[in-house]
Amino acid sequence: MSVHIKKAFAYKAPSEAEVWLFSCTNQKELINYRPQHHATSGKLLLVSFDVEGELALFERALKQYELPTLTKKLFLGHPEFRGIGCGKSRIMMAIKRVGSARQFLNELKSGNLAALVDAFNSIERGVAFLTAYQNVHAEFESIEFIDQAGYDKRTAHRLFRLLGRSTKSLLTSNPYAPIRMGTRFNNAWGVAERLRKTSEINIPDDSPVRLIGAIDCVVYRALKQNHTAITEEKFRVALSSLIDESLIDIAIDTSLSLTAICRTSRGDYQGVGLANLESIVERSMASKIAISREGKLPSRRIFSLINEFDEHSSRMNGFNLTEEQKKLAFNTLTNDLSIAQGEGGTGKSTAMACVKYVCNRLDRPAYFVAVAGIAKKRVNDELERMCVIRKQNTNLFGESEYEVCSYTVRGLIQQIELTLNNPDIKGAIQLNDNPLIVFDESSMLDLSLVVEFLSLLDKHASRYSISMVGDIAQIAPVGFGVVWQHAVRLGALNADTVPYSELKRVHRQGAGNPIREVATLVRTVGHLMKSEWCNRTHEFSNNPLTELTDLSSFTGQAGVYYSQISDSQIIQNAYSLSKQLGLDKSQVITPYSNADNLLSTVSINSHFIANERYSVNSDTLWGFAKGDRIIVTQNFASLDLYNGDMATVADIVYEQEDAGENIQKKLVCQFAEKTVYIDEGACFDTGLVHCYGITIHKTQGSEFAYTIVLLPSSTSTSFVENSMIYTALTRSKIATIFIGDMDILTRAINSKPAYMRICTGFDLKAELHNQFLLSA
Template sequence: MLKGVETVAAKIDWTPMSLAALLTGRDKKITGAAIGVVSDLPCSLLDRIGELNLDSGDLFFAWEIASLAGRDLGFEKQRALLLLILAVQAMSVEGSTRLPLAESGHFNRILKDLQADDAEKAVIRVILGEAEKACDNPSDSGLAGIFGKPDHYRPLIFDHGCLYMQKLHAMEGRVGKLLKARITSVTMIGAIKPAVDEPEAVTLEEALREVFATPPTVGFVQAGLDEQQKLAICKALSGRITVISGRPGSGKTSIVASILRVLARTGRSLLQSVALAAPTGKAADRLRQSVTGQLAALEGAAEADLWLIDNCPPSTTLHRLLGYSPRRDRFWHNERNPLAEKLVIVDESSMVDLAMMDQILRALQPEARLILLGDADQLPSIESGAVLRDLCRSNVATKEKQRVVVLEKSYRAREEDSAGKRILEVAAVINEGRFPGEAGSGSALATRRGVSEILFEGVEHLMPGDEYQRAAFLTRWYELLNSRLTDLNERLSVTYRSGPAGFDPENTAKLKEVLDHFEQFRILCATRMPAGGAGSEEVNAWFFRRWLEHLKKEGLVNGSPHYLLGEPVLMTRNDYSLRLYNGDSGLVLNVVVESVARQRPAEPMAVFPRSGSFVAYPIEALRGRLDPAWATTVHKAQGSEYENVAIILPTVHVRPLTRELLYTAITRAKKSVVIVGPQEILNQGLKHSLERASGLADMLG
C-alpha cells in the first residue's frame, strides 16, 4: 500500500507522509472497496481506458484519490467520482492542463469516451455541486479532502469553471507568473553598450545597421532581411522574452545568425553567455548546422563574422543545458542555482511542454533574455501544455504588448524549385483546414490512381483501393530507397573502424554518405499502434521482413537477428551517460572498435552522428531504448527534415489524425510528399483541429 501512497504523492505533489496519515488503518477496506467498484465497471470501460492511453496504474491512482472522500459517500457517488477523476486524467494524457466543466465540448466528449450513461452524468453533476460547496465549508463533506479552490492544497482544484490536477494547476500558475514578469519588463535597446575592454566593439545601433546591410542568404532567395525579421531581431535584443513563430523557411535561422552577428560586434564577451538549445539532440544539431552554414556562406564577411564562425556558441539539448540528473530525476539549474547564460535561444519551441517551460523559466536569471523560436501551427508537445501556441494566441501578440513576432513569408524554395513551392502551398492550405486542390485553394495536389503514376515530386495523393495497393506503394518506396545509392550493398558489407579518437576522416566521410542517404527518406504515421497496416510498428515490421530477405540473398546476414545491417534506428528514451537523446536517429552498421589495450571483434552497432563526426554503440547496450525507424510517428519526426516523405493514413479515422499532424508531416519534406490513404480519411483529419484546454493564454491576457 505504501507504494500506492508514494505513487499518489508523486502525481499530486503531496508528501507520502501526509497521504499515509490520511490512509492509515484503511488499507484493507480501501482495497476491498476498490475491488468492488472496479469489478462492477463494465469491461467496455476498462477497454476504453486503454484506448484513452490510461492504464491500471491510472485507475488505481484515481481510486486512491476517490477514497479520500471516505466510505460514507455511497456506491453510486464513489463510482461517479472515480469517472470524474479519470476524465481529468484523460485530459492530461491528451495534453490539456485542465478539464472544462461546461456541458458542451471536452467534458461531454471525455465522459462519452468513458461510456458514462445519463444517470452517471447526473450523479457527476451532483458531485461537482457538492464539491464546490465543500470548498467553502470543509467540515460538511468528505469531498473537501479532494477538491479545493486555487489557494487550497488539494488533489483537484476548481479554477475558472475548470477542474485541474493540483500539480498542473500549480505549474501553469507559476509559468504564467514568470512569463508575465518577463513580458512586462523591457530593457531598451540602448542598454546594450559596446564592451569597454574591446576596442573593436561598436554600439548596438551601428551593429544592427551593418548586419541588416549584409544578411545571410544561404538556401534563401531573399535579397535581405524583411521588416518582420528586423523587428524580431530588435525585439529579441530589447526585452526579456521574445517569441518568433513562422513556418519552415520563414527565416528563423537567419534571425538567430543575425543576433549572434550583432553580439559579435557589440562585445565578443557577450557571446560567451549565449546558449543555443532545442528539445531533442537532432533538433539541436540542426540548429547548429543551420546557423554555422549561414555564417560560412556570408559574402564579404567582416572580421567580426570570421571570428564568430570560429567561436559560434555550441547547441545542446534543453535537458543537458539545465543539467538534468536521471538518477535523481531533477535539474541542477533552478531558481537557487540559475544558469550563467544571459541569453538563451530555444529552437523548435512548439515541442516544449509546460513542465519543461517551467524548468527553463525557473533556471533563468531575472535579467537574462529568452528567445523562443518555432512554428505555433505545428503539433504541440506530447506532454501537457501548448506553451508556444498559448503565447501566440494571448494578448502578448497584440500590437500594444507585442512580444510575439509572426513571420508570414517563406524563403525556403528557390524560383527553380517548383516541388518545394508546391509543398509549402499545400501546407498553407491544410493549415487553413481546407482540402488541397478544392476550388479557390490555389494549391497543386496531384492525385494518383496507381502506384506507377507516382513521380516523387511536390505533393501527391495516392488513394489505394485496397491493402494490396498500399503494399505496392511500400514496395515502390523500398525500391526507390535502394536505387538511390548504387553501391549500397558494398557500403553495408564493409566494416567501419573506430579508434581511440573515434572514426578517422576517411571512415567519417563514408559514414556520412550512407547515413545521409537513409536520412533522405522517411515514412510518417499518425500512430504507433496497429491501424489497419498504417501504424508505424506495422510498417516497420513490413520493411524488416523485406530487408531481411534482401540481406539473406546478398549473404549479409545469418539467422534472424533483432536488428539488421543498414536498418535505420531511433532512440526512444534519453541515455545521458552515452549522450544519446530521445529522437536521435542512426543506422546499424558493422563496426570494429580499436583501442590501445585490445581490439574488439567487428559487430553490428548503432551509429549516430555527433558534432560533425559519428559515435557507435553496441546494440545490446541500447536494448529497450532503440526502435526501427523506416517509419516513425509524426511526433517523433518533429525537429527533423527529409528530402522525401510518405504519409501513411489509417483506414479509419483515429484521434491523433488532425490538421496539425498533417501540416507537421508535410512540412518535414523538402522535395516530395506522398499521402497514401482514402480521401474521406484525409478530409476527416483536415476537419479536426487539435484543441488543448489550457488557462495560460487567459493568464497572459
Template sequence: MEFNTKQIYRTFAEYFCQDGLQLWITYLMEKLDAGNVCLDINAALEKDERLKTKVLYSHELVGTEEDKKPFIVFNERLYLHRFFHYEKTLALQISKLCSNHDIDGRKLRLQAQKDLINHILFPPNVSLTTTDWQQVACLNAFLNNFNIISGGPGTGKTTTVSKLLVLLLMDNPDCKVSLCAPTGKAAARMQESISNAMVSLKDLDIPEDIIHKISLLQATTIHSLLGYIHGSIAFRHNNNNLLKTDVLIVDECSMIDLSLFYKLLQAVDTTSTKVILLGDKNQLASVDAGSIFRDLCNETMEMNTFSSERLEFINDFIELPQNKIKQGNLKARNNHPLFQHLIELEKSFRFKDDDGIGVFSKAILNNNTEVIQQFLNKSNDQIEIFNTTEFDHILKEASQQFTSNNNGYIGLNSIEDILHKINHFVVLCAVKEGKYGVVAINNLIEKLLFNPSFMYYNYQLIMVTQNQPENNVYNGDMGIVFDVDGNKDVYFAKSKTENFKLSPAQILSWQTAFAMTIHKSQGSEFDEVLIVLPDTKENQLLTRELLYTAITRAKHIVKIIGNADMIYKIAQQSVSRISGLAFHFSN
C-alpha cells in the same frame, strides 16, 4: 503488459474520493491523458448531467487559487494542483521577462550598429515584396528580453537568430549564449542550421572572432542544459540554482510540454536573461500535457503587432518601402505583457508560393478542400498521393530509397558517408499498430531489404527511445548498426564531421526506425518522406496538425498513401487543448 486506463483513472479518483467528486476527477484524468492541462467545467456539465458543481465548490480536497489542496478550481476550470501551479508560475515568469529591459538604452545601441544592420546583415532585397519579418524579428528581439519567433519550414528562424547573435556579440563580446532544444535530434539540427548560417555570413564584412564565437556554440537538450539527475524528475538548475547565461535560445518549442516549460523558465534569471523561443505554432503539440507554444502564439496576443513608436523605430532601419512594417500591423499600446513580443515569419524561402509542399501543407492547415482536391486529382514533382489499395506496391518501391543506388545509405562502406545519408528518406506513420502502423511497416521493410535472422544487422537504422545522458544519447536520436571487423556497433553523428559508437548492449531502449511515428519525426528534416495514413477515419488523433507536421518534414518530395476521404477528414480535425494560460496573462 497492457493497462486499462479508464480503470486507472477510476482507481485514482477513488483514492481521493468516496462521493460525487470521483466522477469529476475521472473526467479530469481523461483530459490530462489527452494532453489537456485542465478540465473545462461548463463543457463537462453539458456532457454529463450526473456532475454537480456543488461538490466542486464545497469539497475539502478542492480549493481555489491560493489553496494548497490536491485539486484547484480556477476560471471555470478544474486542475490538478501541480498543473495549476506550473501554468500560473510560467505566466508569471514570462511576464517578468517581458518587463525587464532598458528599451531606450538598447535603441541607442542598435543605432550604433545601423550600418552593420542595413548594409551587411539585412541589405535591401528588391526581390522581397513583403515585410522583411526576419529583420523585424531580429531588431525586436534585440530590444526585448522575451521573444517568440514562429514560422514554418524555410521561413528563416535560424537565419534570423544567427544574425541576432552577431548583433548581440558585437554589442557585448562577453555575452554568454545557451542553445537548446527538447530532443537530441532537434538540438543537432539546430546546431547544424546555425553552422550553415555562419558559413553564409563568412563572406560578409563581419569580424572573424564573432563568426568564430558563434560557430563554437554547442546546442544541447533542455535536459542536459538544466542538469539531468538520474532517477529524478528534478534538475540541478532551478529557481534556487539559476542558469548562468545571458541569452537562452530554445528551438522546436511546440514539442515542449507544460512541465518542462515550467522547469526551464524557473531556472532563468528574469532580471538579466534574454529568452528567445523558436518554433512552428502550427505543428503538433507536445506528447504530454499542454500546447504552450501554440497557446502563447494564438491565445494571448495578436502576432506581428506594434505600437506606433516601435513600428516607426524598426521601420527606420528598413530601407525599401515594401519591406517595412505596414500600418495594418499598428495596434494601440496596451498593458498585455506579450504585446510586441510575438513575431511570425510569413515568407517561406524553401517552398514555392504557388505549388508543391508549401501550398499543400497550407491547404491542409486551412482545410481548403478546393486546393486539396487539386493535389488529389493531379500529382506534381513534389506531391504524390496514392490510394491505400496501392500500399504494397508503393511501400516495396519506396523501400529502395534507403539504398545507395537511390541516394540512400545501404551499400555505402564509409560510416561518415552512411551517417550523412540517413536523413535522405523515411516512412512516417500516423499510428503505431495495425497494417499501416510503425511496427508492421518496419517489419515489412526489414524483410524487403534484409530478411534478417538476428536482432541487430548491418545497415539497420535504429532510434533511441530512452534518455541516457551518461552515454550522450537521448530519446529520438538516430543511429546506424554497422559492422567493422566483425563487430556490430551502433554509430551516431555527433556533428557533421564527428561521430561516436556504442555497443548495442549499451543502449537500454531502442526501435528499428525505417518507419517512425509522425510525432517522433518532429525536429527532423528529410529529403523525401512517404506518409502512410490508416484506412479508418474514426481517430481523434488524426488531425490537420499531424498531417501538416508530416508533410513539412520533407525538403523536396512528399508521397502519401491514404484515401481521399481520409485526407479530407484529417483536414477538418484540429487539435484543441484546454488550458488557462491566456487568462493568467490578462488577470
C-alpha cells in the same frame, strides 16, 4: 514434481524466508519423467505450510520450545529481523522465558510488548522484535489486500512500490486516493467503488471522500488527453457517468470549498495543481514584459549590429535579411520576452544566427535550445554555417575550442544545475550576465517543461531573457498543456504589449514549390477563418486532391502525390515505393506507434526487415544487420548522437585491442556526416531502434528527400488532424506521397489543429490585465 513460477503474477521478487503459495494446473507434459506444473497465480502468506500442525507435532514430542520451520526461517532470514540484536540464541532464550514456542507466537501476534520485553530481558530488543514482526505482517497484509482488491497487475505493482507496507491502511481509509496519483492507475475508480461497499470500509454515496474521488477521476482522465482544464458542460457530463446527477452540484461545491478544484477566468474547471503550474508561467511571462517596459537595451546600437550581420549574411548566403527577420532579431535582443513564428523555410534559423552575432558583439551570453536533439543539432549547424559560434581558449598555450551554445531544453536545465553546484565547471551557464535563451521548435514545449525551466531560471538568474520561436501549424506538444501557441495568438492581437513577429517569406524550398504551396493551403484551412479564405483555399478544403497529383504519374519530380489503396496493401506499397526511391532517401511515416495496430511503426519495421533480409543471409548483432536503417531515440552526448539522428548499419565488426583481451562487438553506423562505432553499451544508451517507419511526431525537426505518409481507413480523425498533415508535408524536400484512404486526408485537413482542441486554464492575457500591462 517440478514447478515453474511466473514472475509476471508477483508484485515483488521473493525474499529469503518468504513462502509463496501457488495454485497449479497440470500441463500434461513430461520432463525427465515428471509432470510439469505451471503456476497460474501467487500470493505471499504469513503462515507456512501448517504452522499449527507443526506446533502440535513438536508439543507431542516434548519439543515445546521448537519453532515451526517457516517461522524460524522468517525470524532468522527476513531482512526486517536483521541488525536488531535478536539472533538465534536470543530468540530461543526468549521462547524459554515465555514458556513455549506457541505462547511466544501468541504474545507476538497480540502485540504484547511487556511480555516480549520480559522475554528478551531488554526494552530495546523487545520493541525492535515486535516492530519488525508488525512491519512484515503489514507488508504481507498489504500485498494480500491489493491482490484481492481487483487492481490490474501493473497498478497493483505501482501501488505497492509507492505505498509499501502501509498500502492496506491507506486504501482502507480512502480507496479513492490512487486516482490522485495520476493517469497510470487505470482502474482505480472501479476498484474504489467496489471497496467502498465492503463492510470493512463502507463509504456512503454522498461521502466527500467519494465525491472528491469522482472529481479527481474526471480531472485526470482529461489530463490523459493533455487537457489542463474542462469546460463546465463536459465536466458535468463526465461526472454524471460516475455519480448520480443529484450529487453533481454537491461534489463540485465540496471540491471548491476544499480547494480540490478551482475555476478559471473563463469559467472552466481544473485541478488546483494544474492551475498552480499555469499561474507560475503566467506570472513569469508577465513579469518579463513588465521589466522590458521599464528599460530596454539601446536600440540604436542593436540596429547597427543587425545591419552589420545583414552584410555578413549577404556575403555568406548571397542575399540579405528580410525586414521580417530583422524584426525577429530586434524583438529578441531588446525584450525580456518575445514570441516569433513562421512557416518552415522562412529563415527563422538565419534570424537566430543574427541574434547570436549581435550577442557576440555585445559580449552577452546566448543559448539556443530545442526539445528534440535533432532540432537542437540543426540550429547548431546553422550557427556554425553562419560562422557565429566563437572559439574559447582552453589553456595558457593558446589552444582553443568552439563554445557550446546549443542544448536540448533538458540538457540546458542539467547544465544550469551543474553550474549551480560548481560555478567553475567547463561550459558554465552565465546566469548573472543577463543571458538570452532562444527556444526553437517552441510548438513542442509542454506545460511541465516550461514550468521546470522558468522556475529554475527565476530562482537563480537575476535577469534573463527568453525568445520563443516556432511554427504554430506544427503538431502540439506530446505532454499536457499548451503555452506557446496561446502566447502566439495573444501576440498577434497585441503586438505592442507582447513583442511578436511573424515570418511569411519562404526561402528553403523556393517560391512555386508544390510542397510549400500545399502546406500553405493546409495551414490556411487550419488557422484562418473561412471568411479569409480565397477561392483556391475553398476548393482545396472541399477536395484536397485538386492540388495533389496521382502517384501513377510520379517519376521522381518534386510535388505532392497520392495513391488510394486499401489498408491491406499499404505497407507492401510503401515498401516497394521506398525501395524505388532509395531507403536512405525516403521515410515512411505513420500515425501509429502502438504495436497492436496493423500499420504501426512496429509492423512497418517488421515488414521491411523481413523483405530486406530475405534475399541476403545477413548476420545480426543485437537485432541489427548490415544495411538496416536505424534511429537514435535517446540523446547520447559522448558520441554526439541525439534523439532523431538516423543512420545505416554499414558493417558489423569484432575488435580485439590487445591479445588475450575480450573481443568487442560493434555496429559501424553511417550517419549523415560521420561514421560512428557503437558497442553494446552505447546501443542501449542511444535507444537504437529500426526506423523504416516512424511516427509523425518523431519526424519533427527532421527533413527527408521523400516522405511516404500512411493514411489507413481505420485512422481516427480525432487523432490525425490538420497539424499532423502539415508536419508530414513540411518534412519533405522533394516530394510527399500520401497512400491509403484519401477521405481520411480530407477530413484531417479540415479538422482543427490539435492545440485548438486542448482545453487549458493558461491565460496570459488575464495576468497582464491583473498587472495593468494590458488594457481591457
